[in-house]
Amino acid sequence: MNRFSKSTVYQIYVKSFKDSNGDGIGDIKGITSSLGYLSKLGVDYLWLTPFFCSPLNDNGYDISDYYNVDPVFGTMSDVEELISEAEKLNIGIMFDMVFNHTSTSHEWFKRALAGEKEYMDYYIFRSPVNNSEPTNWVSKFGGSAWEYVPTLNKYYLHLFDVSQADLNWDNPKVREEMKKILRFWKGKGVKGFRFDVVNLISKPEKLENDFEGDGRRFYTDGPRVHEYIKELVNDSGIGDCITVGEMSSTSIDNCIKYSNPDEHELSMTFSFHHLKVDYKDGNKWELMKPDIQKLKSIFAQWQEKMQEGNGWNALFWCNHDQPRAVSRFGDDKKYRDRSAKMLATAIHMLRGTPYIFQGEEIGMTNAYFTDIAMYRDVESLNYYKILMENGKSKEEALKILSERSRDNGRTVMLWNDRKNAGFTEGTPWIDVNKNYKDINVENSLEDNNSICHYYKKLIALRKKYRIISDGRVKIKIDVPENVFAYERSIDSEKMIVFTNFSDKTEKLQTPIDLNGYELIISNTDASYNILTELEPYEALVYYKNK
Ligand code: GLC
């Protein structure tokens, strides 16, 4: 049992959600003005991506002051107002805590650069080895993970952009600083926290070259990570909050530890293995069609093993780092409506807590940018160069970005069919998706059959049926390759979920007798007593209580 099994979380990418003052950038007041919509959708928590003071090299994941709001996004009183207005609607606010690194513009890092020993020890500085980088580790955004500082004759570690310096968690002062930040925001009424790449915080004492990979095996789920997370959560008094850790390249065993309530670490974990099934040879920058067989086997393992170990998954397809699911795993043209609903069903009926990323609930698609000048994301811009250095043509590099860039998930929320899709009165910081005349919130609310109403129903079903929130899960294996199906059960209740991931009719090997079952949600008009085949992208959820 998990305390958040009936909850649904909605993720807001602040910069792209709603602009209130016409500067083209989403802000806190914009969110407050949209609470009515979110409350009708029925979500319980809003996770806001970072809006703290930042040079915004990585759109706020490079924090220079954890205690203040970046003026671009609003003021402290805007944030206080949002928290209290949301609370009136029974919506809890979750903040995004980027604790693996700070911006190099943070006061601590500036003092470190000035040679103050105390602050140098906040970060990971190392002397050159043979006049070169201390290790051969590669940054997640491309290039070396080390940056040389001539005045100190030392390198500092940055697993992400050069402007994001990794903190030294082995230093107890760093750990105290992080707890202080949590206490401060909890005191303001924040109800939950998402911890950015939190399984990377503990680096080994001795840093060594990686001759097999990019270095991640040394610092992923690192030596003292569980101890540090326990200390962070329990000493700061946020144990009653909803907490979720973003776990990069993690393992099931570690996620069980992170999220089993007996361990007193986090409420749940994000893992990403299911979102790498279209990476050719594990490389995000090599295109491949999604391998549905692999996707199913990853879900099977993560669902059943996490259940065995009493761990808890955060369930999701989309976030600000991922392309849009309907473009990636569905069909965003002919079957956009149906495949978006199918994908939602596949996730929302599983064991775990579902997350919806802004725009997913109206079936927003990839950006389809055609020129490098349209991209904003630091990772995309870095990799555009790297891909061409590695021999790709400009066209090939653009094609790859059009499918893999994080900007696909970062285009602005489509509110209506008017100027800039109702996002801003000014010039938006990133191009508005061209399909906004069709795809927007206003249209979705008017149509009772819309994707948005379907999400609303899924959220409500989780609250109504104990079997969805707390039942056991078992993945069905005797179904065709493109069909993902599973059973849920609790006491005398039983539920079966079928989802077709293909644009073709899929025939079942053995017909399934559904007599005695009730259809509780579906994305087609069909209903069956004996199920022999599934229509393209069909989703069906059957329930019985004998
Ligand atoms: C996480 C965030 C991503 C960010 C990175 C570095 O993966 O989701 O947006 O770039 O951490 O903070």
Ligand code: CA
């Ligand atoms: Ca603004």
